[in-house]
Amino acid sequence: MTDCGCEKAKAELEEYLHNELCGSDAEDIREHIAGCSDCESELNVGIVLTEAVQRACQEVAPEELRD
Numbered sequence: 001m002t003d004c005g006c007e008k009a010k011a012e013l014e015e016y017l018h019n020e021l022c023g024s025d026a027e028d029i030r031e032h033i034a035g036c037s038d039c040e041s042e043l044n045v046g047i048v049l050t051e052a053v054q055r056a057c058q059e060v061a062p063e064e065l066r067d
Contacts (some may be wrong), residue, residue, distance in 0.1 A: 008028070013039070
C-alpha cells in the first residue's frame with residue numbers, strides 16, 4: 001500500500017480515532033501513523049482528549065448546575 005500522507009491522516013484522524021472509517025481507509029491511516037512520529041503524536045493527543053471527555057461525561061453535575 002502507498003503512504004496516504006500526513007495531510008490525509010490528520011484530516012481523517014478524528015474519524016479514525018472513533019472507528020468511523022471503512023477498512024481500507026483505516027488501514028491506510030494506521031500504516032501511515034506507524035511510520036510518522038508527528039501523526040502518531042497527533043493521535044496520542046486525540047486519545048487523551050477523547051478519554052478526558054468520556055470521563056467528564058460520566059460525572060453527575062451538581063444540583064445547582066442541573067437547575
